[in-house]
Amino acid sequence: MEIVPPKVMGVLNITPDSFSDGGFYFEPEKAIDRAASLIGQGADILDIGGESTRPGAAAVSLEEELSRVIPAIKAIRSRFDVDISIDTSKAAVMTDAVNAGATMINDVYALRNEGALSAAAETTVPICLMHMQGTPETMQDAPQYKNLFDEINAFFRERIAACEIAGIDKERLILDPGIGFGKTHQQNVQLLANLEQLKWLGPQLLVGVSRKSVIGNIVGKPVEERMIGSVVAGILAAWQGASILRVHDVKETVDALAVCNALMAERR
Numbered sequence: 001m002e003i004v005p006p007k008v009m010g011v012l013n014i015t016p017d018s019f020s021d022g023g024f025y026f027e028p029e030k031a032i033d034r035a036a037s038l039i040g041q042g043a044d045i046l047d048i049g050g051e052s053t054r055p056g057a058a059a060v061s062l063e064e065e066l067s068r069v070i071p072a073i074k075a076i077r078s079r080f081d082v083d084i085s086i087d088t089s090k091a092a093v094m095t096d097a098v099n100a101g102a103t104m105i106n107d108v109y110a111l112r113n114e115g116a117l118s119a120a121a122e123t124t125v126p127i128c129l130m131h132m133q134g135t136p137e138t139m140q141d142a143p144q145y146k147n148l149f150d151e152i153n154a155f156f157r158e159r160i161a162a163c164e165i166a167g168i169d170k171e172r173l174i175l176d177p178g179i180g181f182g183k184t185h186q187q188n189v190q191l192l193a194n195l196e197q198l199k200w201l202g203p204q205l206l207v208g209v210s211r212k213s214v215i216g217n218i219v220g221k222p223v224e225e226r227m228i229g230s231v232v233a234g235i236l237a238a239w240q241g242a243s244i245l246r247v248h249d250v251k252e253t254v255d256a257l258a259v260c261n262a263l264m265a266e267r268r
């Protein structure tokens, strides 16, 4: 079997409350600068989002979201040869983003919103289906599972079936356990420690753990001091077979992945 090294997806938020990189990337020029930086650091994919999916974040109108992400996608695509993932749950944003040059769809609602399945089916790009219990407003109030892995696997099975009925080839799908999206701290750790239990369904895995509370809880540090903890968690995910790491700290993750890949290539 050929070894495919995991890819690094750099986060590029285009929201006024873009917390984690301390910036406001409204204008395409700012998005271009941030894109150039992420690409220079070695990002394979840029995850462009115009709607904050943080717990408790306010919703964004379709017009507002489009006005944030579409100019940024066009501007980045015209300058750089990089994969662009559109982080959205809205069907119209998926359609326009792919037409503007996005090469992947990243939907934290896993195509459950109105029209999203058919919008995604109309494209040919890979699609990340993320697991989330509840909605961002309330998901962290009281996450509850009878069996965490059974329920997440059942969710993925249902979404894969819905995609296939909508005409989306299973080969296009990427699955994501949705770290921090309706899970307790312990459940987040259990997921990160047992990724192989999500792999038997077939599709490749994407993991996003960068700077999240699960890291903060373990290292006991605020968001701006979670880089090393995040890199280690990402590398342990890669070691367990994750194919894409969604990260803020691209340069550090790329170096750590190089070490991981070198050891992985000599496994027997």
Ligand code: 8Y4
Residues within 6 Å of the ligand: 020, 049, 053, 054, 087, 106, 107, 108, 128, 130, 176, 178, 179, 206, 207, 208, 209, 210, 211, 212, 213, 223, 246
């Ligand atoms: C600090 C930094 C605290 C970041 C919280 C956060 C994922 C995702 C997000 C993920 C996929 C976030 C859009 C949440 N997380 N997409 N998006 N997987 N596929 N929170 O894990 O970064 S946003």
